[in-house]
Amino acid sequence: MNIVKELKPTYFDDFKCIGSECEDTCCAGWNIGIDKKSFKKYRKETNPNLKSLLQKNVSRNRQATSDYHYGQFKMDDQDKCSMLNEENLCTIQLTSGEEALCHTCTIYPRSAKSINDSIEKSLDTSCPEAARLILLNPNGIDFVEVEPELPKYNFAQHRQSDEQNQYFWANRMFMISALQHRVHPLEVRLIVIGLYVKKLEELEPAERFVQAQTLSSQYLAYLDDANITDLTTQIKPNYDFQKALTLFFLKDFSARSSRFNQLASCTFDEVNFGDSTESFAQSLLNYKTQYDQSELLQIALENYLVNLTFAEYNESKEDIISFYTLLITNFSLIRLLFIGNGHKFSYTNEEIVATIQIFSKSCLHNTTYINNVKKIISTKQYSQTSQTINLINI
Numbered sequence: 209m210n211i212v213k214e215l216k217p218t219y220f221d222d223f224k225c226i227g228s229e230c231e232d233t234c235c236a237g238w239n240i241g242i243d244k245k246s247f248k249k250y251r252k253e254t255n256p257n258l259k260s261l262l263q264k265n266v267s268r269n270r271q272a273t274s275d276y277h278y279g280q281f282k283m284d285d286q287d288k289c290s291m292l293n294e295e296n297l298c299t300i301q302l303t304s305g306e307e308a309l310c311h312t313c314t315i316y317p318r319s320a321k322s323i324n325d326s327i328e329k330s331l332d333t334s335c336p337e338a339a340r341l342i343l344l345n346p347n348g349i350d351f352v353e354v355e356p357e358l359p360k361y362n363f364a365q366h367r368q369s370d371e372q373n374q375y376f377w378a379n380r381m382f383m384i385s386a387l388q389h390r391v392h393p394l395e396v397r398l399i400v401i402g403l404y405v406k407k408l409e410e411l412e413p414a415e416r417f418v419q420a421q422t423l424s425s426q427y428l429a430y431l432d433d434a435n436i437t438d439l440t441t442q443i444k445p446n447y448d449f450q451k452a453l454t455l456f457f458l459k460d461f462s463a464r465s466s467r468f469n470q471l472a473s474c475t476f477d478e479v480n481f482g483d484s485t486e487s488f489a490q491s492l493l494n495y496k497t498q499y500d501q502s503e504l505l506q507i508a509l510e511n512y513l514v515n516l517t518f519a520e521y522n523e524s525k526e527d528i529i530s531f532y533t534l535l536i537t538n539f540s541l542i543r544l545l546f547i548g549n550g551h552k553f554s555y556t557n558e559e560i561v562a563t564i565q566i567f568s569k570s571c572l573h574n575t576t577y578i579n580n581v582k583k584i585i586s587t588k589q590y591s592q593t594s595q596t597i598n599l600i601n602i
């Protein structure tokens with residue numbers, strides 16, 4: 209496919225890795241996947257400064273679902289990449305230059321994918337410096353279309369039929385416009401998106417393609433109605449379901465990051481999981497006002513969701529119903545971490561960036577998190593979207 213345009217958020221070109229000043233590092237705390245081409249190159253390495261190190265520290269990843277994770281680096285007992293030297297510098301880069309880095313280490317935290325004739329670039333909130341650019345923009349994320357500049361590295365290529373592509377554009381434009389519709393609280397905007405997705409879910413797949421454009425204009429217009437807030441607050445929260453998800457997230461899911469585990473354990477101590485649903489609900493509500501009143505946090509969450517929608521949703525990878533589930537689950541669990549740490553937080557820029565960054569690093573690249581969330585969502589009898597909407601109001 210001939211790539212004729214490039215679409216990216218305006219923050220994209222401002223990113224620069226801050227190296228040793230970074231409060232985290234992308235070389236620790238998770239698995240670093242090695243693409244197949246680099247893996248084979250590393251296996252044939254002849255440079256004596258690298259050969260034995262690579263032989264010892266590079267292994268095949270038999271669980272990989274794509275060639276981008278064909279192999280992986282061994283992590284040391286501090287969960288740091290074993291290719292780092294004593295000054296925490298990368299031995300591969302020092303010995304053979306940037307060109308010798310694998311795909312993950314070359315692009316992170318950037319990501320690029322093509323959808324039909326367009327290449328799309330974005331940044332990932334798991335990097336603190338990228339998270340600052342994404343989350344702290346008070347005016348919301350804006351996008352630009354420019355002449356395409358193809359990356360030197362491989363990028364994922366998605367192909368959608370014309371019909372599927374129109375449907376995807378209608379859905380994504382609608383979700384981003386609704387998320388940025390600041391007249392209403394974020395929860396209201398998310399419910400209106402949910403009602404739109406539910407409407408699509410009720411239609412036969414072929415009919416969804418036909419109706420998406422008209423429906424998206426209609427649901428966007430609902431956000432211009434001042435009464436929509438009253439209507440959406442009538443959607444009662446399902447606390448039993450929220451409790452099941454919260455328990456998994458805080459108790460059974462253990463991340464590799466001690467920073468994440470501290471936030472989760474503090475939240476666990478604050479949330480009352482006693483027998484009654486009322487006590488569980490009340491403990492969530494205790495810090496809700498403080499959370500609602502933080503304008504910085506509300507903007508950061510909007511920017512987080514807009515970025516996720518732009519970077520992660522496309523119909524050839526995941527349909528809108530599954531994507532909406534991911535969007536809302538992430539939102540409700542990030543909100544839970546802020547509410548659970550509300551007695552300690554003043555909701556400063558630093559706390560907001562650090563919390564969303566460590567959530568992204570610990571959860572969004574973790575298949576245990578993703579698979580369990582999907583399992584919990586699909587255990588009830590309602591439709592997936594109705595089930596998901598139940599997570600929004602508290």
Ligand code: SF4
Nearest residue numbers: 225226230234335337
């Ligand atoms: S996490 Fe981001 S800022 Fe930190 S070292 Fe990695 S790329 Fe640089």
